[in-house]
Amino acid sequence: MSQLTRFTLSLALLTCGTITAADPSVSNGLIAHWKLTDDGKDRSGHGHHAVEHGVTFAPTGAVFDGIDDYLQVPDARSLKLGTSDFSISVWVHTAAQMKDVIGDIVSQFDPVARSGFNFGVMDSVGATSAQSNHRHLFFGTDNGSEPKWIDRGRPGNNKMTWALTVFDGHLYAGTWEPGPGQAGHVYRYAGDQRWVDLGSPDRCNAVSSLGEHDGKLYAGGSFYSGRGSAQPISPNKNPGGRVFRYDGERGWTDCGKIGNVYTVTGLVSFHGRLYATTCDSYGCPSRTAACYRYEGGTEWSFVGDPGGRLGAFLVHNGDLYATVFGKHAFARYQGDTRWQPLGVAPNTGQTYSAVIYRGRIHLGTWPTGTVFQFRGENQFQNMGRLGEEKEVMAMAVYNGKLFAGTLPLGKVFRFDKDQWTDTGQLDTTPDVLYRRVWSMAVYQGRLFAGTMPSGHVLSLDSGRCVSDSHALAPGWRHLTAVRSNNRLQLFVDATCVAQRSDFTTPNPNLDNQRPLLIGFGQNDYFQGKLRDLRIYGRALSTDEIQTLADSDR
Numbered sequence: 001m002s003q004l005t006r007f008t009l010s011l012a013l014l015t016c017g018t019i020t021a022a023d024p025s026v027s028n029g030l031i032a033h034w035k036l037t038d039d040g041k042d043r044s045g046h047g048h049h050a051v052e053h054g055v056t057f058a059p060t061g062a063v064f065d066g067i068d069d070y071l072q073v074p075d076a077r078s079l080k081l082g083t084s085d086f087s088i089s090v091w092v093h094t095a096a097q098m099k100d101v102i103g104d105i106v107s108q109f110d111p112v113a114r115s116g117f118n119f120g121v122m123d124s125v126g127a128t129s130a131q132s133n134h135r136h137l138f139f140g141t142d143n144g145s146e147p148k149w150i151d152r153g154r155p156g157n158n159k160m161t162w163a164l165t166v167f168d169g170h171l172y173a174g175t176w177e178p179g180p181g182q183a184g185h186v187y188r189y190a191g192d193q194r195w196v197d198l199g200s201p202d203r204c205n206a207v208s209s210l211g212e213h214d215g216k217l218y219a220g221g222s223f224y225s226g227r228g229s230a231q232p233i234s235p236n237k238n239p240g241g242r243v244f245r246y247d248g249e250r251g252w253t254d255c256g257k258i259g260n261v262y263t264v265t266g267l268v269s270f271h272g273r274l275y276a277t278t279c280d281s282y283g284c285p286s287r288t289a290a291c292y293r294y295e296g297g298t299e300w301s302f303v304g305d306p307g308g309r310l311g312a313f314l315v316h317n318g319d320l321y322a323t324v325f326g327k328h329a330f331a332r333y334q335g336d337t338r339w340q341p342l343g344v345a346p347n348t349g350q351t352y353s354a355v356i357y358r359g360r361i362h363l364g365t366w367p368t369g370t371v372f373q374f375r376g377e378n379q380f381q382n383m384g385r386l387g388e389e390k391e392v393m394a395m396a397v398y399n400g401k402l403f404a405g406t407l408p409l410g411k412v413f414r415f416d417k418d419q420w421t422d423t424g425q426l427d428t429t430p431d432v433l434y435r436r437v438w439s440m441a442v443y444q445g446r447l448f449a450g451t452m453p454s455g456h457v458l459s460l461d462s463g464r465c466v467s468d469s470h471a472l473a474p475g476w477r478h479l480t481a482v483r484s485n486n487r488l489q490l491f492v493d494a495t496c497v498a499q500r501s502d503f504t505t506p507n508p509n510l511d512n513q514r515p516l517l518i519g520f521g522q523n524d525y526f527q528g529k530l531r532d533l534r535i536y537g538r539a540l541s542t543d544e545i546q547t548l549a550d551s552d553r
Helices: 003-015 542-550
Strands: 030-034 051-053 062-065 070-073 086-094 103-110 115-124 133-143 149-151 160-167 170-176 186-189 195-197 206-213 216-222 242-246 252-257 266-270 273-277 291-296 299-302 309-316 319-325 330-333 339-341 350-357 360-366 370-376 379-385 391-398 401-407 411-416 419-425 436-443 446-452 457-460 464-467 475-484 487-492 495-500 516-518 527-536
Touching (some): 086 103, 103 527, 115 391, 133 160, 133 475, 133 487, 160 216, 160 436, 170 436, 170 446, 216 266, 252 299, 266 309, 266 319, 273 309, 309 350, 350 391, 350 401, 360 401, 379 419, 391 446, 436 464, 464 495, 475 542
Parallel strands (some): 160 206, 206 266
Antiparallel strands (some): 030 527, 051 070, 062 527, 070 516, 086 475, 086 527, 103 115, 103 516, 115 133, 133 464, 149 457, 160 170, 160 446, 170 206, 206 216, 216 242, 242 252, 266 273, 291 299, 309 319, 319 330, 319 350, 330 339, 350 360, 360 370, 360 391, 391 401, 401 411, 401 436, 436 446, 446 457, 475 487, 487 495
16 A cells, blocks of 8 residues: 555545444444345335345345346335435445446436436446546435536646546546647646646657556557647657556656557556557557557567457456447457457447446447447447537546537537436637547546646536545445535445535435335446445444444454
C-alpha cells in the first residue's frame, strides 16, 4: 500500500463516523434480511421473499454467474425508503482475476423517473480508449434531478483530454499536446480546477490510453497528427506505440514497444493479463493495427488482427472484445491469435466505444451518431441517434443512466427510455469543425468528461452519489452503504473509504414502483457470491458496522 493510500484511509477513519448509538444486536430498524445461504427468503419477518432467477445457493453464500442470475423482490410499502436514512449491509466475494465486470449488488431504480438507488461495483473499459474505472464501489440515489456540468480546468496545454482513469484514490488524465516542443502528459486531479503534472512518459504527442492492472497504473503513448479531428497537423512526429508503468516518485518505467505501431488505443486487464490495442491514425507512416499481450519486462506478444483499425476494448461474460473500424466493426477474442468478427451495425463505418448497460453490450458509432445494442452475431438493435450528432465516443453508466459524448458539437446525452436527452455542450470552442467528448470516468461520485479541442475536463452530479477510488480487493469483503441526513458513506470491512456531505438540496425521495433487484441493476448482472444482505431503515453507527463486519467471517 502506498504512503498516499495509507494517508487517504487514515483521513477517512478520522472523518467518516456516524453519530448514532451502537446496538450490539444490530436488529433495530431492520427492514429486510436475506441470508442467501439456502434460499432467497427474507428472515426479518416482513415477508420480502425474493423470486429466484438461476441463483445457486450454498452455505458460503449465493452464487451469481454474471450472465443472467438475479433475485427479484416484489415492490412493497415497507421497502419504500422515501427521504429517510437507510443502510445496506452485505458480504461480497469476488475473484482476483476477472473475465467479466463485477456488476450491481442491489438496486431499486426507476430509469424513466430516474428515482431510486444503485449499489454496485464499477468496471468500465471502452470509454473510449481507457479502462476508466476498475473494481470501484459505487452508491447513488436520485429522484429526477437535472444536473449541470462544472468546469474542472484544463490539464496543461492539452488540446484533447484523451484518457481519464481513476487509480489509487485519484483521477488521472492522459493528454494530446501537439504543439512545437510539446509532448503528451499525464496529470493528476487536485481539486477545483487544479491538475498536477506527472510528466511525459515518452516524446510522442499523446498519452492516449490509461488503465489499472495488477495494482499499477499503465499509460500508452501515441502519435496523432490531428488531421482526423480537423486540427492543424502536429509538428511533433515522434512515434508512439510504447506502454509505460507509473511507479510514483520513481516516475515512469518503459514497458516496451508494441510491434511496428505508432499508437496505443486501448489498455485492459483481462483474466490477470494486460492487453493493448493499436490503431495507427491519419498521418502515420505505418498502418499496422493489431492486439498484443504484455509478457513482462519490455516484451509484448502478438495476439491477432481482427481485420481493421482497432479502437476500444470491452470485457463481458467471460470474453474479451474490441471495436474495429471498417468491415469488422466488432470482434471477440478466441485465444491464441484468433478473433471472431461479429458484424457491422447498419450505416456504420467506425465503432468507437463500448459499454455494458442493463446487462447488454452497447456500441457508439460514426457517421450517424447512433448507439446500437449488440444482440448477437450480426444482430444490432438501434437505440437511437443522439440529436443531430455524427459520432458517439465516450460512454459511461452512471447512477443508473447511460451517458454518451459526441462529435461535432462536443455534447453529452443521457438515454431516457426511448430517447436521448441533451445534458449540455461541454466544448464551445469557436471556429472549429469538430468538438469531441472523448473520455469519461466516475470519480468521487461524479461523472467526469474530457474534451477536444479546448482540452478542459468537466464534471456532473446526477442525483447524490459517492464512490470509492480504490480497487475493491478480491475475496470476501463486508460492504456497507449509508444515507445519513445530508451524507452518503461507503464502508469496506468497517473502514469508511468514501463519503460526501456537500449536497445543497434535501434528500431525494426514492419511492418508486419498481421491484428490488439483488445481483442486477442498470449496469450488469453480478458475478461472484453474496450473503447476509440486510437493509435498515436508519443509519447504522460505526460500531454497528464493525459488529456486522466481525460476524460470519
